[in-house]
Amino acid sequence: MPLRRVGYFTATRHPWPCLLFLMPLLAAYEGGVLWLGGTQPEALRNGADTWLHWGLEVFGLSQLYWPPVLIVLIFLFWSWLRSWDRPKDLFNVFWGMGFESLFYAGGLVILSRSLRPVLDNFGIVLATPHKNDPTLANLITFVGAGIYEEVLFRLILYTGIVFFLLWMDTSRLIALLGAALGAACLFSGAHHAGPHGETFDWYVFLFRTVAGLYFTLIYHYRGFGIAVGAHVCYDVLVGIILE
Numbered sequence: 001m002p003l004r005r006v007g008y009f010t011a012t013r014h015p016w017p018c019l020l021f022l023m024p025l026l027a028a029y030e031g032g033v034l035w036l037g038g039t040q041p042e043a044l045r046n047g048a049d050t051w052l053h054w055g056l057e058v059f060g061l062s063q064l065y066w067p068p069v070l071i072v073l074i075f076l077f078w079s080w081l082r083s084w085d086r087p088k089d090l091f092n093v094f095w096g097m098g099f100e101s102l103f104y105a106g107g108l109v110i111l112s113r114s115l116r117p118v119l120d121n122f123g124i125v126l127a128t129p130h131k132n133d134p135t136l137a138n139l140i141t142f143v144g145a146g147i148y149e150e151v152l153f154r155l156i157l158y159t160g161i162v163f164f165l166l167w168m169d170t171s172r173l174i175a176l177l178g179a180a181l182g183a184a185c186l187f188s189g190a191h192h193a194g195p196h197g198e199t200f201d202w203y204v205f206l207f208r209t210v211a212g213l214y215f216t217l218i219y220h221y222r223g224f225g226i227a228v229g230a231h232v233c234y235d236v237l238v239g240i241i242l243e
Contacts, residue, residue: 011087101229146232184212
């Protein structure tokens with residue numbers, strides 16, 4: 001079947017460009033964890049990645065390669081189902097997705113900086129994890145956060161909550177708003193969960209909820225690939241470049 005010529009803003013939401021855009025990031029993260037982690041690669045794994053591993057262990061899929069393999073297989077199958085409208089001009093689509101990722105990351109940086117004076121009044125510092133680690137280890141961790149937090153909180157939770165609320169005959173608007181807020185709150189709260197979580201603070205929690213809503217808007221309107229790219233770029237900007 002010949003490939004259709006579709007508009008850029010439609011193409012970025014198609015699963016095939018999303019998968020191809022994701023693959024270098026996924027390979028860099030998984031390869032970096034194995035290379036830098038040595039005998040303890042789990043030390044570099046992002047929390048959302050670890051939770052996905054735990055969830056898959058329930059189904060007997062305990063090997064470390066299952067999360068990235070399943071992500072690739074799901075997007076390949078989804079791309080096959082959508083082969084009839086697969087975009088043609090992928091080169092320009094990739095350049096646009098990269099630019100948008102940087103643009104939206106910069107927007108969130110500006111938002112966080114504009115909130116900083118308010119947070120400073122309460123003595124709150126928006127810290128990023130692993131600042132004392134080597135820069136390359138930081139980079140790998142931030143790439144993993146961008147991938148697996150978007151997989152867990154946007155691709156799985158947000159989409160799953162939307163479908164559940166629609167199945168419960170909730171109006172589409174209420175389903176979208178409820179799912180966005182629910183997934184964003186869970187995204188924010190996850191940073192405080194577990195023995196290695198940050199000490200809970202309402203203001204930091206609210207900021208991360210806003211960030212979660214921000215990434216949800218990107219995911220919903222611009223697609224999964226750009227949401228991952230924006231998340232990775234934001235973490236790298238705040239955690240390494242602008243540190």
